[in-house]
Amino acid sequence: MAKKLPLALSSDIRGIAVATTDYKENLTPYEIEKIAGGIISFLIKKGLEEKYNQGKLIIGIGQDSRISGRALKEAMVASFNAQGVQVIDFGLATTPAMFMSTQFPQFSCDAGIMLTASHLPYYYNGVKIFTKTGGAEAEDVAYIMAHSNQHKNGLKGTSQTADLISVYSADLVEKISLATKEFGEKPLEGWHIIVDAGNGAGGFFAEKVLQVLGANTTGSQFLNPDGHFPNHIPNPDNKEAMASIKAAVLREKADLGVIFDTDVDRVALVGPDGAVLNRNNLIAVLSNIVLTQHKGAVIVTNSPTSDHLKTFIEALGGKQVRYISGYRNVINKMIALNNEGIDTQLAIETSGHAAFKENYNLDDGAYVVAKILMILPQLKAKGQTINDLIAQLKQPAQTMEIRLKINETNFKDYGQNVIDALRKADFVGFKEDTENEEGVRMILSEPYGTGWFLLRLSLHEPLLVLQIENDENDMIQKVLPILRKFFATFTSLDLTSLDKK
Incomplete structure (x- = not known):
């Protein structure tokens, strides 16, 4: 029987917008109203009561390629209009572009609303909310859900359409052109760069940014929006998606591959030799760029990053601060x-x-590519490639990641008890790394090679996430039996995923 789940609330709102055999809809036009x-x-x-009462409140709305996007957007536009709000419908958009709709003077929206569920399956959708000062926090979303009364200012709202993506793209081109002005009007001429949009909202980048700057984008794939995501999950952290862009780069003999998630707030890259530049490698590339421009700066990351990354950043004269997982957490720490x-x-x-300080502290996948x-x-003038930026990493x-399901209603407290017990356990070759603010991180030494592991709670799901790295082959297989014996003392942990390793 299909289940109806509650909406998932954090710094955005996510739910089931298309009913399936397993799940009932919980994000419909009724909830959107x-x-x-x-x-x-x-x-x-936030201080906009007078503007609302005067009928001058402006809200921009955009959507990714999901099949439920249009119906939810129409319901939101109708609701805002009925409440006396002026709406700009930007059509297909990206999450970063929706924030920029509050900054571009030709729009000057008081809020930008993006309908997206990021990389989640096609039947999901969600709502991301921006004001001129940045993205909504979890407490803001809680307030929104608790104060859902309909408003009246005695006025009828208006709606119009506008092309935000072209304005956003032109802004990126201008910034890149300014930074590369000594290389002429077509600074990317001679570069072959492939884009994989995963049938999400990022297909614009090939035509409106790369081609304008002179790049050859032959071999780019899945640029057309298709909310069923028929080719692969639009997720730079997904193995199948990364294998797809890697194959395209090698097949086309391209200089660079770029892959976005559905709403373009995340990205990963592939070098000319097929080397994947995501996770620690992407952090290293961007850290190199930042520390060349800002000597001695701090880089904030989430907690499950490699020890080698810390060494790499410090060798460049910077400092890494490992902080709690969650993009809003690391941005707020910065x-x-x-x-x-x-x-x-x-x-x-x-x-x-x-997110870069210089770019409104906004997590923007397209701006990440722009920086590169x-x-x-x-690099070309020096005879180098992007891989040379992380040659010393x-x-x-x-590496291995294992997700352990917690079969307890109060899973956060239960998971924290497991973490606390592991911290107190006395295992030969395990030493706690105190430079850590999430879960428990252990430094591994003989007889378990050289490496580390981190045990932390998932942000939203009833899971403990175990991430392990080792500099010696076959050592993780020696660590896992020790941890399995420890985990087995907690009867509400499902060890199936561990036993498959």
Whole structure:
């Protein structure tokens, strides 16, 4: 029997927008109408009551390629109009572009709303919310859901359509052109760069950015929006997706491959030899760029990054701060450090979410690529490739991730008990790394090789996530039996995934 789940709430709202055999819809036009009322309540709380009462509140709405997007958008537009709000319908858009709709003077939206569920399956959709000061926090979303009353200002709202993506693309081109002006009007001429949009919203990047700058984009794939995602999951952290872009780069003998997630707030790259530049490698590339431009800066990452990355960043004169997983967490840590006067230029997760201080602290996959495009002509002039930027980053011999299901209603407390017990356990070859703010991180030594592992709670699911790296082959297989024996003492842990390794 199909289940109806509650909406998933964090710094955005996600739910089932298309019923399946397993799940009933929980994000329909009915819920969207209530969310629209909550968004107005939130904006009034943010100081826009007078503007709302005057009928001058402007909200921009965009969507990714999901099949439910149009119906949900039409319901949201109708709800905002009925409540006396002016709406700009931007059609197919990206999450970063929707934030920029609050910054571009020709739109100057008081809020930008993106309908997306990122990389989740086609039957999901969601709502991401921006104001001129940045993205909504979890407490803002909670307020929106708790204050979903419909508002009246005695006025009828209006709606119009506009092309945001072309304006957003032109802004990126201008920034790249400024950084590469010594290489002429076509600084990417002679470069062969492939884009994989995964049938999401990122297909524009090939034509409106790369081709304008002179790049050859032959071999780009899955650029057309298709909300069924027929080719692969649009997720730079997915093995099948990365294998697809890697194969395209090698087949076309391209200089670079770019793969976006559905709403283009995440990205990964592939070098000319097929080397995948995601996770620690992407962090290293961007850290190199940042530390060349900002000597001694801090880089904030989430916690499950390699020890070798820390060594790499410090060798470049920077400092890494490992913080709690979740893109809003690492971004907010960067903002907090800058507010303390500590120069922090980049916040990035291993998932591919990356935000630069210079770019509104916004996690923007297209801007990440733009930062790399800015230096490509310089690399070429030196006879180098993007791989040379991370030549000094040591790679582990083995990596593994295991997700352990927690069969308890109060899974967070149960998972924390497991973490606390592991911290107190006394195992030969395990030593706690105290430079860690999430879960428990252990440094591995003989007889378990050289490496580390991290046990942490999943942000939203009833799971414990175990991530292991080792610099010696076959050593993870020696660690797992020790951990399995420990985990077996907790009867509500499902060890099936561990036993398959």
